[in-house]
Amino acid sequence: MVDEVVEIDPFVDDPRLPEFFGPAWTAVLGFHELLVDQGVLRGLVGPREVGRLWERHLLNSAAVVSFLPSTGQIVDLGSGAGLPGVVVAAMLPEAEVVLLEPMERRTIWLTEVIERLGLGNAVVRRARAQEALDLQADAVTTRAVASLDKLYGWAMPLVRPGGELVALKGDRAQDEVDSALKQARRNGVVTAEVHGVTTLDGVAPTRVVVARKAGGAGEGDRVR
Numbered sequence: 001m002v003d004e005v006v007e008i009d010p011f012v013d014d015p016r017l018p019e020f021f022g023p024a025w026t027a028v029l030g031f032h033e034l035l036v037d038q039g040v041l042r043g044l045v046g047p048r049e050v051g052r053l054w055e056r057h058l059l060n061s062a063a064v065v066s067f068l069p070s071t072g073q074i075v076d077l078g079s080g081a082g083l084p085g086v087v088v089a090a091m092l093p094e095a096e097v098v099l100l101e102p103m104e105r106r107t108i109w110l111t112e113v114i115e116r117l118g119l120g121n122a123v124v125r126r127a128r129a130q131e132a133l134d135l136q137a138d139a140v141t142t143r144a145v146a147s148l149d150k151l152y153g154w155a156m157p158l159v160r161p162g163g164e165l166v167a168l169k170g171d172r173a174q175d176e177v178d179s180a181l182k183q184a185r186r187n188g189v190v191t192a193e194v195h196g197v198t199t200l201d202g203v204a205p206t207r208v209v210v211a212r213k214a215g216g217a218g219e220g221d222r223v224r
């Protein structure tokens with residue numbers, strides 16, 4: 001009789017990881033350890049996710065980084081366990097990353113994580129997006145929070161003119177973009193592009209939606 005099956009993460013000792021994360025490696029590895037140690041216990045990740053933390057969560061989070069500015073303010077809307085925000089803060093040390101999360105229990109975790117990892121460029125803000133309208137970020141990231149039609153209304157008011165929403169999405173990303181055109185226009189989105197991103201060979205590709213807000217130099221004022 002087997003009580004518990006522990007899935008071994010196939011990427012846990014992958015020698016490509018330190019090179020992929022570069023100077024962020026120590027912090028990202030530390031974040032992985034904290035999630036393994038306390039993530040399930042504190043209700044932040046499901047038990048089955050522990051064996052998939054690298055592929056489904058940490059590398060997946062890293063997929064947004066190439067679409068983000070390296071300086072300025074980035075807001076991670078609905079940060080939860082810190083995905084993708086903590087990974088973004090580790091990989092973009094010159095940017096200020098606001099981990100925006102309404103649930104107190106999760107903000108306590110996020111505060112502990114940034115202290116333990118020494119991420120001086122990250123701050124935690126306890127609020128729903130609709131309550132954080134003073135923010136005017138260069139970019140807003142988000143993963144697993146809501147469908148794009150709802151996200152546009154929550155995220156775009158927090159994006160400065162010419163800034164962008166960078167959303168991790170699944171296989172239906174293009175469908176979401178297509179069915180949220182009205183909400184895109186209403187919220188000042190001028191372009192919405194779906195990018196397929198592969199972080200490491202052997203890791204399932206992910207989709208990133210980049211939606212740019214009107215107001216940048218040389219842009220029209222309607223979604224394409």
Ligand SMILES: C[S@@+](CC[C@H](N)C(=O)[O-])C[C@H]1O[C@@H](n2cnc3c(N)ncnc32)[C@H](O)[C@@H]1O
Nearest residue numbers: 077078079080081083102103128129143144145
């Ligand atoms: C399913 S979790 C995803 C967490 C994390 N982004 C991830 O990918 O693991 C959704 C998170 O969004 C937060 N959330 C829900 N509605 C929100 C809102 N209106 N503004 C900001 N955060 C919100 C929830 O509290 C929760 O932590």
